[in-house]
Amino acid sequence: MLSTRQTAAAIRAQSHLHRPAGGDSRWHRISKVLALARGFVLLPLLLAAAPSLALLAMESAERAAVVEFTFSLSAEFEKSVELKREWTLVLIPRSEELETIRRPVLATKPATVALPMGSEWEVGGELAGFWVQRQLIAIARGTGARKVEVQLWPLGTIRGKLRRPQQKAKLPSEVVVRTMILPQILGRPKNPAGARTCPVAEDGSWSCELPAGKLDIAVSATGFMPHYVWAMVLPPHSVRDLPPFALLQGASVAAWVAIEGGKIDPESCIARLLPATSCETGAGQAVRNLAKAVDTHVGGDGFVQFTDLAPGHYALEVAQPGYATATVSLIEVVAQRETLLPEPVLLKPPLTLSLEIVPPQDLSGQQWRVHLYDLSKRATNGGRPMTTYEGPADDEGRLAVTDLSPGEYSLEINDSAGNRIYSSSRELGPWQLESSTSQRIEIPQVRIKGRLSVGEEPVAATLWFGGKSGASRVRLESDAEGHFAGILPRAGRWPVAVEANRPRLNATTTVEIHPNRSGEAMVDLDLPDTHLFGRVVDWQGNPLAGATVVAIAEGYLINPRVRTDEAGTFDLRAVAVGEVALAAFAERPACQAGPHRTSLAEGMEIGPIELRCQEMKPVRGVVVSEKGPVAGALITMKARFPQIGSGSTTTGQSGSFVLDIPAPISRATVTIRAGGFGIQSREVELSELPLRLTLVKGIGKVTIQIPLTEEEFENHRLRIALFAAGIEITPTATTLREYPGKGDQPARAEFSQLAPGDYAACLLPVSSLAYWNPGEEPLTCVSGRLEANGHLTLSPPRPAER
Numbered sequence: 001m002l003s004t005r006q007t008a009a010a011i012r013a014q015s016h017l018h019r020p021a022g023g024d025s026r027w028h029r030i031s032k033v034l035a036l037a038r039g040f041v042l043l044p045l046l047l048a049a050a051p052s053l054a055l056l057a058m059e060s061a062e063r064a065a066v067v068e069f070t071f072s073l074s075a076e077f078e079k080s081v082e083l084k085r086e087w088t089l090v091l092i093p094r095s096e097e098l099e100t101i102r103r104p105v106l107a108t109k110p111a112t113v114a115l116p117m118g119s120e121w122e123v124g125g126e127l128a129g130f131w132v133q134r135q136l137i138a139i140a141r142g143t144g145a146r147k148v149e150v151q152l153w154p155l156g157t158i159r160g161k162l163r164r165p166q167q168k169a170k171l172p173s174e175v176v177v178r179t180m181i182l183p184q185i186l187g188r189p190k191n192p193a194g195a196r197t198c199p200v201a202e203d204g205s206w207s208c209e210l211p212a213g214k215l216d217i218a219v220s221a222t223g224f225m226p227h228y229v230w231a232m233v234l235p236p237h238s239v240r241d242l243p244p245f246a247l248l249q250g251a252s253v254a255a256w257v258a259i260e261g262g263k264i265d266p267e268s269c270i271a272r273l274l275p276a277t278s279c280e281t282g283a284g285q286a287v288r289n290l291a292k293a294v295d296t297h298v299g300g301d302g303f304v305q306f307t308d309l310a311p312g313h314y315a316l317e318v319a320q321p322g323y324a325t326a327t328v329s330l331i332e333v334v335a336q337r338e339t340l341l342p343e344p345v346l347l348k349p350p351l352t353l354s355l356e357i358v359p360p361q362d363l364s365g366q367q368w369r370v371h372l373y374d375l376s377k378r379a380t381n382g383g384r385p386m387t388t389y390e391g392p393a394d395d396e397g398r399l400a401v402t403d404l405s406p407g408e409y410s411l412e413i414n415d416s417a418g419n420r421i422y423s424s425s426r427e428l429g430p431w432q433l434e435s436s437t438s439q440r441i442e443i444p445q446v447r448i449k450g451r452l453s454v455g456e457e458p459v460a461a462t463l464w465f466g467g468k469s470g471a472s473r474v475r476l477e478s479d480a481e482g483h484f485a486g487i488l489p490r491a492g493r494w495p496v497a498v499e500a501n502r503p504r505l506n507a508t509t510t511v512e513i514h515p516n517r518s519g520e521a522m523v524d525l526d527l528p529d530t531h532l533f534g535r536v537v538d539w540q541g542n543p544l545a546g547a548t549v550v551a552i553a554e555g556y557l558i559n560p561r562v563r564t565d566e567a568g569t570f571d572l573r574a575v576a577v578g579e580v581a582l583a584a585f586a587e588r589p590a591c592q593a594g595p596h597r598t599s600l601a602e603g604m605e606i607g608p609i610e611l612r613c614q615e616m617k618p619v620r621g622v623v624v625s626e627k628g629p630v631a632g633a634l635i636t637m638k639a640r641f642p643q644i645g646s647g648s649t650t651t652g653q654s655g656s657f658v659l660d661i662p663a664p665i666s667r668a669t670v671t672i673r674a675g676g677f678g679i680q681s682r683e684v685e686l687s688e689l690p691l692r693l694t695l696v697k698g699i700g701k702v703t704i705q706i707p708l709t710e711e712e713f714e715n716h717r718l719r720i721a722l723f724a725a726g727i728e729i730t731p732t733a734t735t736l737r738e739y740p741g742k743g744d745q746p747a748r749a750e751f752s753q754l755a756p757g758d759y760a761a762c763l764l765p766v767s768s769l770a771y772w773n774p775g776e777e778p779l780t781c782v783s784g785r786l787e788a789n790g791h792l793t794l795s796p797p798r799p800a801e802r
Contacts, residue, residue, distance in 0.1 A: 064114040065143040069123075071107045071150050076213065081154050081236050083107045087127035089150070094120040094136075107152070117141045123150060129237055131155050131211045133192055153192060153211035154236035160219070162204035163246040172221035172247065174199050177208045180216045183344040185258045188231075189214050204244075212236040219245075223336040225252040225307050251333050254305040256344040257298045257318050269298040269320040271345075273306045275632065276313040276330055276675045302344070310653055311335045312631035313675030316345065323347040324405035327377055330675040334627045350403040354438040357413060360397030363445070363487050366416030367392040370399055375430055376407030385410060406434050413443065421489045423471040446491050446513060447520045451482045454503065454574055455529030455603065458482030461500035463525070467508070468497050491515050496525060498574070506562055507574035527574035530600045534609030535568040536584045538591055543568025544613065547586040551575050552595075569608075577601055584611040591616060592645045592662050614645070616660035621691030622651075623672060629655025630695060633674035636730075639665045661686075669727050678755030681727045698788025700754050704761045705795040706747040716799070722751050723760045723781075756786050761794035 073083055089111060091101040098119060105111040107127070115121060119139050125132035131153045162171050178195040182188045191213050198208040210217070212234050220226040224247040234240050253273060257264060274293035298304045298318065311333055319325040326345050333339050357368050369392050373385035388409070393399040408430045413422035422443055424431060431439075452459050460480045465488055466473035478484040488494070491513045498507045507527055515521040536547040548561045549570045564570050564584075583594030591613030598606055619637065623630045631653045639645040645662035651674075661668065670693065671681045678699040684691055704720055712718075722729045729751055760783040780799045786792040 063117055065117060065139050066112055066114050066145045067137070067139070068110050068112045068145065068147045069105070069150055070110045070147060071105070071152060074151055074153050074213075077154055077236060083152065085127070087130075088125060090124045090126060091115070092122040092124065094122070115139045117143065123148065125150065125152075127152065129155055131192065131209075153213070155209045156212040156234040156236060157207055157209050157239045158217075158232075158234060158242060159205070159207040159239060160242040161244045162200060162206070163244050164204070165246040165248055171204050172200055172224060175206055175219050175221050175247075177210065178218045178220070179210060180218055182216055183256055183258065185344055185346070188216065191215055210234060212238075219247070220338070221247055224249050226254070226338050228303070228305075230301060230303070248307065249336065250308045251311060251335055252305060252307045252309060252338040253314060253316070253331055253333060253341075254303070254338055255316060255328070255341040257302045257304060257347065258344045259320065259323060259347045260349065262323070264298055264300055264302055265320060266297055266300040269318070271296055271298050271304045272317045272319075273314050276315045309333050310631070311629065312653065316341075318345045318347060320347055322349075324350040324403065326405065327407070329376070329378070332627075332676045348406060351406060351433060352436040353401045353404060353409075353433065354436075355393065355399045355401075355411075356438070356440045357393055357397035357399075358440065358442045359445075360393075360395065362415035362421070364416055367395065368397065368421075369393075369414040369416070371412040371414065372401055373410045373412070374405070374407060375410055376405070404433060409433050411441075413441070417475065419474040420466070420470070420472055421474070425471060443489050445519065446488045446515045447485075448488055448513065448523050449483075449485045449520070450523030450525060452478040452484060452498065452525045452527070453482050454505065454527045459500050459503070459505065461498050461505060464497040465494045467495045470495065488513060491521070498525070498527065503573060504571065505573050509576075528577050528600070529603050530573065530575045530577060531605040531607070532572040532575055532580070532582065532598070532600070532609065533607035534570060534611065536564050536570065536586065536593060536611045536613065537568060538586075538589060538613050539615045541612070544584075544586045544591075546588075547584050547613075549582060549584045549611070551580055551582055553578055553580045575600055582609065582611060584613065586613060590660050614662035614664060617663040618658050618660055619647070619686055619691065620656070620658050621693060622654070622656045623674065623693045623695060624655055625677070625695045625697065629653075630674050630677070631655060633672055633695075635659060636671045636673075637661055637668045639668050671730065673753075679729070679753050680755040681724055681729065683727060696755050696757070696788075698756045700756060700786045700788065700790045700792065701750060701752045702754055702759055702761070702786060703791065703793045704749045704751075705793065706749065707796060707798045718763050718765065718799075720749055720796075721762050721764050723762060724754075724757055729754070754786060756788040756790070759784060759786055759792060759794070761796050763796055763799055
């Protein structure tokens with residue numbers, strides 16, 4: 001048997017069978033003998049006389065496929081350019097075990113070559129004055145004869161001269177001229193894509209050979225922003241001179257804009273580029289970013305370019321009257337490079353969302369108020385949804401919101417008292433609006449009556465079912481006897497925030513609403529008669545006014561945050577009985593205190609408690625990716641058990657950051673959120689050396705199918721958690737959405753904006769939520785691998801009964 005290399009050599013020799021002249025090789029002699037065997041009479045005699053040669057020929061047929069190459073000019077030059085000459089067909093193998101085949105051919109005649117089964121080849125050629133369009137062919141095993149068309153383009157020459165932008169500016173030693181394939185929607189001629197590197201003389205002159213035609217080209221050099229030439233006509237075998245131009249250093253963003261069913265108006269079509277923001281950046285930074293926005297007119301051909309940009313992440317908005325604004329979020333800009341958007345920014349006619357709310361009016365007979373938020377514009381609005389519409393529905397509960405852009409939206413409905421009765425994000429998840437649509441929204445109504453007491457004493461207070469900032473929230477008042485009544489938009493479990501002046505009360509609790517067949521429910525809120533008080537001081541013992549104090553039990557903030565007075569004192573009432581921990585945070589001076597743990601019983605008063613803040617220390621570091629420093633990344637750091645402490649900051653243009661955390665902390669969990677990257681968490685050792693945090697490219701999503709009903713979750717006191725590399729992913733508003741089960745559909749939780757890696761979904765006791773406590777062991781877990789830009793679904797099994 002022949003070796004792989006011997007077989008390849010034999011097949012390469014066979015590729016010369018059809019040459020007009022050639023050496024008297026073994027395979028050439030075989031071809032002469034076989035040519036004499038014109039009929040079936042001579043062939044058996046030949047095989048009997050030379051069995052080894054026949055066997056070798058049959059083995060070759062099993063190992064090779066005959067490929068016929070035909071040659072043609074690009075359509076626009078078929079009649080104007082003659083192609084009657086010999087040239088060289090070049091076949092470059094993708095495997096190192098095979099050698100390049102160079103075959104003289106006539107452009108007017110087909111050529112056949114036998115190629116090994118299972119091989120891949122790049123087809124090219126050498127023909128003076130012409131460009132051969134390269135293509136990759138694969139010879140699959142079992143392939144019979146096949147045909148491959150090779151297209152030829154006549155060449156032309158372009159010449160130019162680089163100017164110096166400043167007197168002492170250094171010119172690049174070479175330029176790269178790239179022919180551009182524009183989006184099909186722009187209707188430009190289809191030209192070959194490729195690039196040529198051309199040397200630049202000391203005086204700035206340069207020249208390049210390119211395929212002839214009507215070309216769009218980009219002239220660039222390393223570290224310089226490209227110079228574009230649009231619709232340049234280059235006749236075959238001619239020279240075209242370009243006007244002199246200067247290449248400017250820096251980073252840039254370029255894009256094409258197209259309009260569905262219309263044309264660009266260069267007078268009114270405006271593109272705006274502004275720094276992108278994350279959810280935690282804040283509204284103040286969003287306003288500052290808006291001041292940095294750059295506006296420019298889009299050219300009549302649809303091209304727009306922003307130059308001299310700082311590295312970082314940006315968002316692009318394009319608007320033209322009569323069309324919906326189009327937004328492209330999280331455009332990454334790297335130093336000394338241009339970011340050319342791969343797809344055109346498409347402006348479409350505006351959309352309409354028609355709503356019908358049932359019942360058409362709220363409990364008091366007043367109109368519903370509707371809030372519509374555009375989630376697609378978080379990057380330009382401080383990471384927060386942008387309010388697209390705010391106003392009333394009519395007396396029939398109907399409303400039409402017009403002039404909407406395609407994108408992701410959420411809807412909230414308030415009653416006339418300002419209570420948030422409905423939130424689509426909780427009930428349905430975000431709406432992906434791609435076309436005009438009508439939506440019917442039914443709002444259930446559960447009538448409740450109840451009584452509020454602390455210990456056994458009734459209390460007049462303000463109650464917020466759903467909390468002060470819940471997705472659904474309803475504000476009610478209890479009278480001096482503690483009685484209250486109202487309507488809730490659903491049954492089930494509700495968190496309730498309670499505020500009162502006499503006694504001074506700022507507490508939270510939870511309650512289960514189970515209506516009867518008439519849709520009514522009795523609710524009694526019995527808060528414990530407990531009291532915690534004390535003061536917050538700095539590390540030198542001085543009282544801290546304005547410090548924030550929180551109480552946590554079973555992982556939950558059981559009281560709203562309270563602030564210390566001028567003497568640094570705090571007062572907490574109706575704190576849940578059981579194990580409780582107190583913590584405090586101050587900004588001026590920056591310090592953190594706690595945890596202070598205690599145990600409460602009904603009727604117990606504990607104090608005074610002193611919470612002493614710890615001095616802070618700076619932690620320095622840099623965030624980088626494979627392309628260099630990452631600007632605008634949000635860094636959040638939290639201490640690991642048993643310490644407490646946290647801090648957050650944003651990286652600068654160089655990717656560097658400095659944040660303060662309590663001095664005793666030596667290990668911490670750091671979470672990085674950066675535009676264009678998935679959320680990434682890791683544990684770090686803190687020392688005097690700067691941290692170097694490298695980001696992995698890719699953004700994915702994990703969906704957790706919840707195996708228990710809401711009632712089972714509450715009865716077992718469980719929660720769902722997602723871990724990456726042993727670190728729990730903090731459920732923030734930008735990463736976690738919960739979808740309650742509807743009918744036969746299971747409830748699920750979706751964590752988005754995640755980096756690729758290994759993840760585990762676990763069922764945990766709610767007591768493990770306290771962030772300074774590692775909690776109990778998971779009851780059950782399931783793990784999987786999230787690929788870059790992928791979607792991983794995890795379904796943890798039901799836990800065994802305890």
